[in-house]
Amino acid sequence: MAFTCFYTAYKEARAAVPVTAGYDASPGIASWLRSCPAPQFIHSGNWWNIKPEKRTREVVLKRQAALVNDHTVGLMSMNVQPGNDPLYWVHGDEEGGHMQACLDNANFARDEARSMGIRAPVYCTLQPATSRNAEAWFQRAIDAGHSNLCMGVSEFLRSPGHRNEGTRRILEITRVVRQLLGKKSGFIHLSGLTSYHLLPVVAALGATSTDGSTPVQSALAYGTVFFPGTGKGMSASALWEGRASLEWDCPCSSCRSRPKEASLRALMDPVERVNHNLDTWELLVREINERVTSDPTSWYAVKKAGLPPASKRPWAIAIDLLERE
Numbered sequence: 001m002a003f004t005c006f007y008t009a010y011k012e013a014r015a016a017v018p019v020t021a022g023y024d025a026s027p028g029i030a031s032w033l034r035s036c037p038a039p040q041f042i043h044s045g046n047w048w049n050i051k052p053e054k055r056t057r058e059v060v061l062k063r064q065a066a067l068v069n070d071h072t073v074g075l076m077s078m079n080v081q082p083g084n085d086p087l088y089w090v091h092g093d094e095e096g097g098h099m100q101a102c103l104d105n106a107n108f109a110r111d112e113a114r115s116m117g118i119r120a121p122v123y124c125t126l127q128p129a130t131s132r133n134a135e136a137w138f139q140r141a142i143d144a145g146h147s148n149l150c151m152g153v154s155e156f157l158r159s160p161g162h163r164n165e166g167t168r169r170i171l172e173i174t175r176v177v178r179q180l181l182g183k184k185s186g187f188i189h190l191s192g193l194t195s196y197h198l199l200p201v202v203a204a205l206g207a208t209s210t211d212g213s214t215p216v217q218s219a220l221a222y223g224t225v226f227f228p229g230t231g232k233g234m235s236a237s238a239l240w241e242g243r244a245s246l247e248w249d250c251p252c253s254s255c256r257s258r259p260k261e262a263s264l265r266a267l268m269d270p271v272e273r274v275n276h277n278l279d280t281w282e283l284l285v286r287e288i289n290e291r292v293t294s295d296p297t298s299w300y301a302v303k304k305a306g307l308p309p310a311s312k313r314p315w316a317i318a319i320d321l322l323e324r325e
């Protein structure tokens with residue numbers, strides 16, 4: 001099955017890339033989704049900035065259902081965390097009741113969505129903190145009939161001081177869930193992950209999709225332009241200022257037909273930046289599907305020398321996990 005990355009819906013984007021939108025999408029995004037021909041994944045929202053009484057499973061599903069159209073390929077069930085600490089996965093009591101609440105929410109959403117005639121699958125979303133807990137609870141989800149599985153992972157990558165450990169947990173959990181599902185069956189969605197360096201690694205371990213905002217939000221909020229092939233980010237103004245000594249041989253559909261200076265000038269515009277970044281990510285997704293997932297170990301052996309440390313570290317963990325089988 002092809003690996004897919006769903007990007008935060010952005011109405012001005014030219015490329016018809018897979019998109020994700022929250023259940024609480026604005027009316028403008030909701031009507032744009034209906035006219036958008038790309039695959040769409042409907043998110044159940046971020047827990048930390050929404051009042052619990054406004055984010056009940058009934059409200060989430062009702063609003064998700066209103067966004068469903070012929071291009072919807074998945075609905076994320078409502079995940080809950082143990083309390084309000086974003087580092088719950090480091091500090092928390094992982095045996096807490098939130099895992100049962102997650103599974104109950106997923107069963108509720110699946111059954112209700114079926115009775116509403118929604119054909120897109122509900123992704124059963126659980127929030128384990130360790131691979132041991134993931135193994136126990138995703139097995140319960142599979143036993144309850146779920147084969148579309150999901151986990152929110154943005155909290156694992158949020159704190160710089162815990163990012164290496166968070167990355168390791170994500171990779172270990174992805175591997176354990178893939179082993180539970182079997183090599184070729186079922187789907188694994190990691191929500192809140194669009195790291196350029198991690199996408200090939202999680203795909204190699206068996207994730208089938210992710211969603212996130214990096215290529216869109218960084219372009220809009222920080223003016224960041226990402227280099228194809230390496231994922232290195234630089235601000236558009238720094239690129240423009242350094243243009244005399246800069247090599248710019250971008251294969252994206254915006255840049256490839258323009259001379260260097262015209263490309264770099266265009267990237268000063270936010271919409272152009274988003275389009276360039278989305279193309280950059282989609283080129284990576286194409287590489288993943290054409291070359292990485294069929295034989296990750298060989299791909300890594302060939303590419304290793306040219307990869308930045310931010311890629312090498314997670315790859316080393318992944319290769320170790322793959323070789324343990």
Ligand SMILES: [Zn+2]
Pocket residue numbers: 250251252253254255256276
């Ligand atoms: Zn480009």
